[in-house]
Amino acid sequence: MSAAKYKRVVLKLSGEALAGTKGYGIDPVIVDTIAREIKGIKAAGLDLAIVVGGGNIWRGLAGSAKGMDRATADYMGMLATVMNSLALQDALENYDVDTRVQSAIEMRQVAEPYIRRRAIRHLEKGRVIIFAAGTGNPYFSTDTTAALRAAEIEADVILMAKKNTDGVYDSDPRHNPDAKKFKELEYIEVLQRGLGVMDATATSLCMDNKIPIIVFSIDEPGNILKVALGEDIGTVVGGRK
Template identity: 60%
Template sequence: MTEDAQAAPADDQQPTYRRVLLKISGEALMGDAGYGLNPPTVQKIAEEVKSVHDMGVEICMVIGGGNIFRGLAGSAQGMERTTADYMGMLATVMNALAMQSALEGLGVFTRVISAIRMDEVAEPYIRRRAVRHLEKKRVVIFAAGTGNPYFTTDTAATLRANEMACEAIFKGTKVDGVYDKDPKKYSDAVRYDEVSYDEALAKRLGVMDASAIALARDNNKPIIVFSLDEPGGFKGILAGEGTYTKVTNKKG
């Protein structure tokens, strides 16, 4: 199959968004392993991405690196923070390459774009080139965060979503939305259908870090939190179905 053949969606279903950014944590790639990459889990996520790509949706991704190394945790153990953060950025490149391999194994043309130059394995970040990849229906995976220490991959995801003119940020998690408290610990936890950015910040609901939420709020970029463990969940939301929480400028 040629890259141009990807331009046509597989069915006539019209998705609710035409260009989105999917943010997942590095831990999402671990499966039950507890550390590193679990190939069946990476494959499962790649299949979810492909199902949305087949709808004609333009997709870019940001994947964390916490399954390999987390800069903040390294800093807490005495490592110099800047060095620890750069190590975490390199971990995201490894995850991005794994996801690229899985997607291309499914016939989805994919580009890894790194904020830290490493030309042998990834393209350097050039905004216009990245946009062109999306227009050509390639999945774009942004790696190495923003290229700067002290910024999380949540912030990098929001930044790239704005730069790519994405219509929404999808945050894949272990639960089907945002709750008032941890639903795995409290049986009476209540899920929000919709919540404002300010409420998410004030109540520290754990949607994303504060900088990422504020950046999304200032640019009116909706954040959709859903369960990555729900088969077909990503595609279902794009089809106007499923369970999720939408973080927007105002409720209702």
């Protein structure tokens, strides 16, 4: 196995990544596949934290668009991320990967409360941390959670696992066969061109804290481990460390 390029990484998974072909709900086979790759990351000696979205169960923006109070809709989305986090924790522990879920919304029966120093201590002890319930505040996405937690735990990089794309393009390659894929981008380019790597708040946080973002495809088996080990795949925002 190649020597790891990074020491501490944050893996950002969309909720849809856990849903499989149906596009909604939790597919245990897909979750198991992701857990196997994560076990490989731990075997390489990396500190790993994970942020998972909840779009396979509920999207706050979708509820708000249909007349629901935005804050209420967003809190429901945060609870969806907790469900995904528990499913991923269960799959990881089936592979003997010591895992802790930390929730930004206190729910002690199912998860620890998020405490930065405790999270860092878990990482130092070789445990995987899954950050659930977003930032605990409405109006913030799980992309922003990934950027915030990466800064707090002093991560080397954020790995953005995407479905149906292998990087960042100047237009949608599904509709434009001539779409150009970027190998590297600066944060300001992402913001100015509205390329949708992360939302603007998350991108700005990464820019301010000089945290590189690597966008890659989760559809290709083994890609999570490859990008964690520093293989040259996907699109890098902010430069490779």
